[in-house]
Amino acid sequence: MRLTRRSAALGALAFGVAGPALARGAGVPFYVGTNATGEGVGISRITLDPATGALSDVRLMAATASPANIFRHPARPVLYAATGDGGLLDGQNQLQAFRLGGATATLIGAVRCGGVTPVLGMVDAQRGFVATTNYRTDNLCIVRLNPDGTFASGPLLQPIAGGRDLKPHHVVPSPDGRFAIVPLIGGDRCDVFRLEGADFTPHGSARAPAGLGPRHAAFHPNGRWMFTSDEPGSAVSSYAWDASKGRLEHRASTSATTAPFPGNRPSHVRVHPNGRWLYVANRGRGTITTFAIDPATGAPTLTAESPFGKSAWHFEIAGGWMLVADMAGGKLVVMRIDPATGAPTLTDVSATMRAPTSLARA
Secondary structure, three states: OEEEEEOOOOOOOEEEEEOOOOOOOOOEEEEEEEOOOOOOOEEEEEEEOOOOOOEEEEEEEEEOOOOOEEEEOOOOOEEEEEOOOOOEEOOEEEEEEEEEEOOEEEEEEEEEOOOOOEOEOEEEOOOOEEEEEEOOOOEEEEEEEOOOOOEOOOOEEEEOOOOOOOOEOEOEEOOOOOEEEEEEOOOOEEEEEEEEOOEEEEEEEEEOOOOOOEEEEEEOOOOOEEEEEEOOOOEEEEEEEEOOOOEEEEEEEEEOOOOOOOOOEEEEEEEOOOOOEEEEEEEOOOEEEEEEEOOOOOOEEEEEEEEOOOOEEEEEEEOOEEEEEEOOOOEEEEEEEOOOOOOEEEEEEEEEOOOEEEEEEO
């Protein structure tokens, strides 16, 4: 079954949704960021049925250029977008804030990022800030927030020391929220920062083997292990995390694919909520790799590699389903997660969309 929905309120925009239909209002909603410009692109919303995996109710929420990396405020109806090169403010990439309500997302603030190419960030509601990293200029961009989630300051910039072309591509809070970890693709390390208000104070780093290049990071639910997708090394790494000392230590690395694949570059990494499985998206090979996590040591063992399409920057898990943003394929695809093995299998459900790059739970 193929449905086409058109947004009349936000301009001419057609989304193609293939697969079984879902009743309006049911399911798990997601926001979708895109790295595209032009008419009918921006931040969209789509709903996934947790019972059947069907996609429905896809709509454009805000027409804006290149909202490539989006992340949600945990306590307020506010969504933040770090823009790609198509979404500049006075010649710089920007961090935008949108108020979520009903069928639209309203722009309520925008600041220059003080650098080039901001990426996936974090929101600390308790300390009152949002932070992202500037990939091409090796610095952190921190913006203070008002209690309602609006911007309370301009960008506060934190340089990342220890070389040039470090290429920070993610900032993720520690499980207890006292620290933040920044993987450095060009630095072959993960830097730890102690959080003091909106200040990021350097607190050490964990070295990875040369050439691995950690890109994204994800903590295990037990709070003791962390994993990274290693972009140039086409690998996955495991780390031990000592919360009492804020100390991170590299433990081991393993291939991100079942067989060598020239040009493969892993992107996003995520741990299943049950803590049993680790997933990494492979750009180039077009697969999601599943790893079984040893419950005693945290060591990941590759168990399956599942094709999804072309090249994904991001994916999310909702119950027994995985929603994958296949940027190069120009669509969102749904994969069914095997409850016994954790391995995802591609379904016939998809939604056509220009250059989807990131996802955030609504």
